[in-house]
Amino acid sequence: MTHDKSRTILIVEDSRSYRSKLRDYLSQDNRYDYTIIETETGAEGLKQYRIAKPDAILLDYILPDMNGLEFLHALQQQIEKPDLPVVLLTEYNKENLASQAIESGAQQYLSKSVLTTENLRLSLHHAIKQGELLRQVADLQVQNDRHLKVLNHKEEQLRLALASAQMGIWDWNLLNGHIQWNREHEELFGLAPGSFDGNYETFDRCIHPEDRAMVHQCVVESIESHTSLCHQFRIVWADGSIHWIETRGEVYFNAIGEAIRTIGTVVNIDARQQAQQLLQNQLERQRLVLDMTVQIRRSLDLPEILNTTVNEVRQFLQTDRVTIYKFAPDWVATAIVESVGMGWKEILTTQISNTYIESYLDDFRQGVVTQNADIYTVEIDAWYLVLLESFQARANVVVPIFKGEELWGLLTAHHCSAPRQWQPSEIDLVKQLSNQLSIAIQQADLFALAQLELTQRKQAEMTLQLLNTEMEQRQAVETLKDEFIGIVSHELRTPLTSMQGALGLLAMGLMDDEPEQMKQMIEIASIETERLVRLVNNILDLDKLDAHSNSIEQEWCDAHTLIQRAIDVMTGSAAAAGVDLVLECPPLQIWVAPDRIVQTLTNLLGNAMKFSPPNSSVSIAVTQINEPMPERAGRLDSVRMAPTSNTRQICFAIRDCGRGIPADKLETIFNRFQQVDSSDSRDKGGTGLGLAICKSIVEQHQGRIWAESEWGQGSTFFFILPQPMYRSRAEPGTLEQEDFLNLSSARVSLNL
Numbered sequence: 066m067t068h069d070k071s072r073t074i075l076i077v078e079d080s081r082s083y084r085s086k087l088r089d090y091l092s093q094d095n096r097y098d099y100t101i102i103e104t105e106t107g108a109e110g111l112k113q114y115r116i117a118k119p120d121a122i123l124l125d126y127i128l129p130d131m132n133g134l135e136f137l138h139a140l141q142q143q144i145e146k147p148d149l150p151v152v153l154l155t156e157y158n159k160e161n162l163a164s165q166a167i168e169s170g171a172q173q174y175l176s177k178s179v180l181t182t183e184n185l186r187l188s189l190h191h192a193i194k195q196g197e198l199l200r201q202v203a204d205l206q207v208q209n210d211r212h213l214k215v216l217n218h219k220e221e222q223l224r225l226a227l228a229s230a231q232m233g234i235w236d237w238n239l240l241n242g243h244i245q246w247n248r249e250h251e252e253l254f255g256l257a258p259g260s261f262d263g264n265y266e267t268f269d270r271c272i273h274p275e276d277r278a279m280v281h282q283c284v285v286e287s288i289e290s291h292t293s294l295c296h297q298f299r300i301v302w303a304d305g306s307i308h309w310i311e312t313r314g315e316v317y318f319n320a321i322g323e324a325i326r327t328i329g330t331v332v333n334i335d336a337r338q339q340a341q342q343l344l345q346n347q348l349e350r351q352r353l354v355l356d357m358t359v360q361i362r363r364s365l366d367l368p369e370i371l372n373t374t375v376n377e378v379r380q381f382l383q384t385d386r387v388t389i390y391k392f393a394p395d396w397v398a399t400a401i402v403e404s405v406g407m408g409w410k411e412i413l414t415t416q417i418s419n420t421y422i423e424s425y426l427d428d429f430r431q432g433v434v435t436q437n438a439d440i441y442t443v444e445i446d447a448w449y450l451v452l453l454e455s456f457q458a459r460a461n462v463v464v465p466i467f468k469g470e471e472l473w474g475l476l477t478a479h480h481c482s483a484p485r486q487w488q489p490s491e492i493d494l495v496k497q498l499s500n501q502l503s504i505a506i507q508q509a510d511l512f513a514l515a516q517l518e519l520t521q522r523k524q525a526e527m528t529l530q531l532l533n534t535e536m537e538q539r540q541a542v543e544t545l546k547d548e549f550i551g552i553v554s555h556e557l558r559t560p561l562t563s564m565q566g567a568l569g570l571l572a573m574g575l576m577d578d579e580p581e582q583m584k585q586m587i588e589i590a591s592i593e594t595e596r597l598v599r600l601v602n603n604i605l606d607l608d609k610l611d612a613h614s615n616s617i618e619q620e621w622c623d624a625h626t627l628i629q630r631a632i633d634v635m636t637g638s639a640a641a642a643g644v645d646l647v648l649e650c651p652p653l654q655i656w657v658a659p660d661r662i663v664q665t666l667t668n669l670l671g672n673a674m675k676f677s678p679p680n681s682s683v684s685i686a687v688t689q690i691n692e693p694m695p696e697r698a699g700r701l702d703s704v705r706m707a708p709t710s711n712t713r714q715i716c717f718a719i720r721d722c723g724r725g726i727p728a729d730k731l732e733t734i735f736n737r738f739q740q741v742d743s744s745d746s747r748d749k750g751g752t753g754l755g756l757a758i759c760k761s762i763v764e765q766h767q768g769r770i771w772a773e774s775e776w777g778q779g780s781t782f783f784f785i786l787p788q789p790m791y792r793s794r795a796e797p798g799t800l801e802q803e804d805f806l807n808l809s810s811a812r813v814s815l816n817l
């Protein structure tokens with residue numbers, strides 16, 4: 066085989082001397098390393114060629130067993146190649162043989178007479194190169210043939226694919242405006258094969274009028290934006306049928322950016338479009354059923370649900386009237402809700418006679434849906450036809466509605482504008498909605514029942530409450546009566562008995578001669594009368610306080626002045642008891658009912674003095690506390706104040722040095738007719754109502770009252786009154802906080 070520098074040469078030559086001459090020449094060529102194989106005969110040469118596969122053959126024309134042409138012929142058959150790397154060696158003047166040899170496949174010829182090292186090398190070189198070239202050409206030819214075959218095959222495949230995919234191809238020359246369609250394209254457009262004339266106008270005429278502008282726009286946009294073309298449009302065949310087409314294409318531009326050609330495909334997408342429409346319808350149906358279900362779950366308002374149903378169903382069916390009828394117990398059907406399209410008659414409240422209904426009652430009870438595509442082509446009862454005509458209906462659907470097992474009413478749809486073939490999917494939807502309605506009707510019924518029960522229960526509760534209040538009131542009256550009887554029998558009877566005794570004695574004249582005793586009796590009667598008057602006053606006072614427990618009239622007062630008023634009332638008794646009254650009170654404005662507070666102070670001062678030993682003192686101290694009111698409810702049944710951040714209180718403390726109050730009485734003494742000792746009323750002239758009155762007054766001020774004492778060590782009565790914050794300057798005649806603080810506290814000692 067040929068290497069870069071090595072070459073194998075087969076010499077077929079019967080003359081030994083000439084063979085050695087050839088070898089000599091070749092050995093003088095130092096550009097290649099020659100391997101030389103020599104044969105004397107043609108047959109041997111052919112054999113060696115098979116074995117050694119030399120790069121070239123130096124062939125003598127005259128051989129013992131054949132001539133050069135026969136050798137070439139045999140060689141060509143052996144290697145089946147046109148490129149025989151053979152240099153034919155001829156005798157002088159035998160050039161005609163040479164041309165025959167070239168035709169038979171030899172590459173070169175060389176006359177033995179002009180043989181030199183150089184022309185031998187060149188001839189061999191050319192023979193080899195030409196051979197190689199021919200081989201390459203032959204290879205290319207083979208490859209070409211193969212490609213052509215593949216191409217033909219592919220073209221056939223494409224044609225088959227287009228045919229089986231029913232895909233049309235268009236090729237639009239934008240320069241001359243000519244359009245080419247394949248056979249499938251024509252078929253897709255409902256045209257006979259070969260009938261398309263290649264004009265855009267013909268194509269345009271096939272497009273649905275509503276889609277023409279859009280198709281044109283798409284083509285223009287695709288050219289302008291250099292993008293692929295893809296859009297769907299409708300075409301109308303000659304028979305008027307409408308078909309959906311999808312087209313895809315590419316635009317080709319020349320070197321200067323000019324659109325020259327656009328090629329693309331068309332397919333029919335009717336099936337896809339139908340599937341999409343079907344899916345769309347299905348989705349729409351599902352949405353409607355879902356909406357209705359949600360609404361039914363959410364609302365218990367049946368009229369609202371029924372109204373929504375008729376509106377939604379009419380919209381979904383794209384029909385002219387949807388009505389719901391309700392059956393009366395005698396099967397008269399009344400239209401209770403309807404949705405009706407513009408221009409069509411309203412039939413709300415229309416009643417359908419039970420004689421008509423009864424002929425269909427069995428069907429309705431079994432849930433049978435009746436539908437008519439055209440009332441004039443189907444066989445229906447004459448009355449039914451008249452009825453539907455009166456409703457302007459041309460086609461109708463009737464679906465029964467149930468409440469549980471029981472037939473409740475009908476859902477009807479009327480198509481008035483034209484006959485209408487109702488689709489099974491439409492009927493199915495109306496049936497589904499009628500089922501949902503059944504649930505809604507049942508729910509609404511249950512709800513109404515529950516509401517009725519609720520109202521009844523509420524009424525019963527109210528009656529019970531009324532009875533309770535009445536009973537409580539009766540009990541309160543009973544308690545009051547008992548209390549009154551108690552007061553009368555005990556508190557009032559005691560002084561009255563004393564008076565009766567004293568006056569009786571006087572009346573009998575037993576004392577006529579005893580002026581001293583008589584005087585004593587009159588005194589007793591007078592004292593008891595006074596006590597009785599006091600008692601009656603106190604009872605009336607308490608009653609008044611209770612009756613107006615929420616309305617006291619408060620005003621801004623000077624604390625000092627109020628206490629002074631109470632002291633003034635008590636001055637006489639204090640002097641008589643030999644008790645000093647000591648007042649400690651800073652100048653303070655307080656928000657109170659002045660007379661009531663004077664009454665409280667008078668009461669407490671009176672008690673303090675009553676129980677004070679002579680020559681002792683009773684002190685009254687007033688302080689302001691800027692803190693929430695202390696919790697003392699554990700000790701006193703007083704009104705609790707909700708502490709707030711800006712509350713302030715005024716605390717009054719009345720302290721005496723008397724006998725004190727035992728711990729277990731500290732709270733009870735604030736109850737009516739409660740005294741530490743039963744003799745207190747007799748000895749001290751009390752009524753046992755004073756502290757109850759004080760407590761009532763303080764509580765009306767939202768305050769608290771309590772007593773602290775150690776037996777034998779005197780007692781202190783406290784009461785605290787919550788106060789509003791100071792008024793702002795904006796209010797005329799008001800005082801700011803500083804006004805109070807600037808006033809120095811005063812200590813007043815009254816030595817009476």
Ligand code: ADP
Nearest residue numbers: 672673676734740741745751752753754755756
């Ligand atoms: P009375 O008219 O009996 O004083 P009160 O309701 O004012 O009625 O007082 C009830 C009772 O509380 C008194 O009878 C007395 O036993 C006791 N009490 C009130 N104040 C004092 C006090 N400062 N010291 C001792 N006991 C008192």
